[in-house]
Amino acid sequence: MSKLSENQIKEQLKHIEDWEYSDNAIHTTIEFSDFKDCFTVMTRIAFEAENLNHHPDWSNVYNKLSISLSSHEAGGLTEKDFQLAQIIDGIVS
Numbered sequence: 001m002s003k004l005s006e007n008q009i010k011e012q013l014k015h016i017e018d019w020e021y022s023d024n025a026i027h028t029t030i031e032f033s034d035f036k037d038c039f040t041v042m043t044r045i046a047f048e049a050e051n052l053n054h055h056p057d058w059s060n061v062y063n064k065l066s067i068s069l070s071s072h073e074a075g076g077l078t079e080k081d082f083q084l085a086q087i088i089d090g091i092v093s
């Protein structure tokens with residue numbers, strides 16, 4: 001999958017909520033009421049990521065989940081990153 005141009009990235013950013021673009025990746029932090037809720041969502045995201053064969057760089061501390069998406073093989077952002085971001089938005093909203 002090919003790396004998106006800056007203009008394509010700008011267009012794609014309109015379709016996702018609460019993600020910021022920096023360092024060739026998109027990032028978000030989500031807060032839950034507790035660890036159990038957070039890990040439940042992480043499990044759901046993990047199944048979607050496997051399905052897409054596209055995986056988040058993420059970290060979790062108690063009720064907070066920080067996610068960065070980029071396409072390692074393309075060395076930047078591809079449509080898959082935005083596809084997964086939209087799926088994550090759907091799971092958390």
Ligand SMILES: C[C@H](O)[C@H](O)[C@H]1CNC2=NC(N)=NC(=O)C2=N1
Binds near residue numbers: 053071073074
């Ligand atoms: C072999 C397999 O297709 C690759 O390693 C996939 C798996 N998941 C991936 N996830 C992400 N975020 N970027 C990749 O380039 C990537 N590549």
